[in-house]
Amino acid sequence: GENVEQHPSTLSVQEGDSAVIKCTYSDSASNYFPWYKQELGKGPQLIIDIRSNVGEKKDQRIAVTLNKTAKHFSLHITETQPEDSAVYFCAASIGGTSYGKLTFGQGTILTVHP
């Protein structure tokens, strides 16, 4: 089955700096890659996603890049703010007529220091 590896496990940055989280996946059939932000005691919230027919996607301060050949994708957060502090998860699934089950990375604890 699919295996998703995520790095780093913890990331500490100063407010205003950029943060980058990287993930690799094993199943070349995976074609849907969402990123989630999870705050303590809450369910995951989608922050951005990308499909395999696109190499990069941006939404304000958040961007995701995908390299299908290397089977890795990355989350980029620019101009970080203290409220960006949370746990971030990457995930992968095979989507076709419907979306299959998601496989999650191990998570990254992001701390943004004021």
Add this chain to the structure above:
Amino acid sequence: GAVVSQHPSWVICKSGTSVKIECRSLDFQATTMFWYRQFPKQSLMLMATSNEGSKATYEQGVEKDKFLINHASLTLSTLTVTSAHPEDSSFYICSAQLPRDSRYGYTFGSGTRLTVV
């Protein structure tokens, strides 16, 4: 849109009792739902996939007699932890697969913190 409501948000129960967690899709029909378990500082681990009107498919290592999943309607899936023990204490999260024409693939509930004493 595409909201999943999960209840309760937290529950404390005694060892040996059963606890039911509900997951409702409020504004769409959820043919497929997923149940996850999350231990502190760990990732989400898929427990099972439930399809409306059929038996759930459990991941390897998950006891189906202990974690009963029912998906009897297109808007409700339930997870019942039977004969709960302290080691069942965890954060349980449901997720619904969104319809094909949706912009996104999935939506998640807010989670249930189960503590077994």
